[in-house]
Amino acid sequence: QVQLQESGPGLVKPSQTLSLTCTVSGGSISGGTYYWSWIRQSAGKGLEWIGRVYSSGGTNYNPSLRSRVAISVDTSNNQFFLRLSSVTAADTAVYYCARDVPDVFSYYYGMDVWGQGTTVIVSS
Amino acid sequence: DIVMTQSPDSLGVSLGERATINCKSSQTVLYDSNSKSYLAWYQQKPGQPPKLLIYWASTRESGVPDRFSGSGSGTDFTLTISSLQAEDAAVYFCQQYFDLPPTFGGGTKVEIK
Numbered sequence: 290q291v292q293l294q295e296s297g298p299g300l301v302k303p304s305q306t307l308s309l310t311c312t313v314s315g316g317s318i319s320g321g322t323y324y325w326s327w328i329r330q331s332a333g334k335g336l337e338w339i340g341r342v343y344s345s346g347g348t349n350y351n352p353s354l355r356s357r358v359a360i361s362v363d364t365s366n367n368q369f370f371l372r373l374s375s376v377t378a379a380d381t382a383v384y385y386c387a388r389d390v391p392d393v394f395s396y397y398y399g400m401d402v403w404g405q406g407t408t409v410i411v412s413s
Numbered sequence: 414d415i416v417m418t419q420s421p422d423s424l425g426v427s428l429g430e431r432a433t434i435n436c437k438s439s440q441t442v443l444y445d446s447n448s449k450s451y452l453a454w455y456q457q458k459p460g461q462p463p464k465l466l467i468y469w470a471s472t473r474e475s476g477v478p479d480r481f482s483g484s485g486s487g488t489d490f491t492l493t494i495s496s497l498q499a500e501d502a503a504v505y506f507c508q509q510y511f512d513l514p515p516t517f518g519g520g521t522k523v524e525i526k
Contacts, residue, residue, distance in 0.1 A: 336463070336506060336517035351514040352414075385462050389510075396444065397510050398469060399453035403462035 291316040293386050293404035301380075301411050307373040311386030311404060318367045319344040324389035326400060327360060327371045331382035341389055342369050376411045383408050415439050415509050419518035425526035432494040434521045436507035441487045444511070451511040454483055454492045457520075458503045466505075467492065499525060 297309035311325070318325065326341040340350035342360045350358050354373070362369040373380060384407050387400035416439040426432040436452070443450045450470040455463035465474045467483040470490055480495045494501055502525050507518040 338515045394447045399465050401465050
């Protein structure tokens with residue numbers, strides 16, 4: 290079955306850019322009509338959706354982060370990516386990648402596959 | 414953004430007893446076109462990612478035990494665990510996917526009493 294795995298630096302300095310990769314295995318990132326999301330979880334803000342990307346490269350972002358976020362996809366390597374610029378301590382969190390699944394009505398109803406998560410600490 | 418409010422923050426339930434968690438959205442998450450509420454429930458255990466339990470407010474994801482049930486429509490929803498098992502100790506989140514950005518409730522921690 291489809292599995293997701295996040296990777297990237299666990300420590301990022303303030304004002305720098307956080308970069309994470311999610312590798313999809315057990316299925317093609319281009320197969321089906323899935324969106325691929327990034328979500329983060331911190332003690333202070335709970336679960337927060339960051340944004341999502343379609344296999345064609347189309348994206349949607351959380352307005353609260355839109356000015357600092359870029360999500361992209363590499364279908365040839367079955368990966369998608371998160372870049373979050375100008376990070377501060379408030380960006381310290383566990384970052385998850387997940388698959389958004391559509392229903393028969395073509396509305397997205399939830400995230401049915403998640404990576405294990407990767408902890409990112411923002412500190413000098 | 415649609416704000417999701419869960420209650421209680423935590424509850425202790427004895428094994429075999431019923432656990433009930435509530436979730437309220439700040440606006441409807443019901444699509445008139447298909448009469449479905451786009452409300453999902455997730456279970457999260459320590460050190461693990463959230464696991465999708467229920468979508469459309471009341472449809473169990475494949476493999477989820479039938480002691481888990483969801484109900485509600487529009488803005489008010491409930492997750493019920495009919496007979497609590499030890500492995501059900503976890504934090505439970507509701508999430509709306511009616512509108513972007515998808516938003517989550519603050520979570521309810523279920524503990525064994």
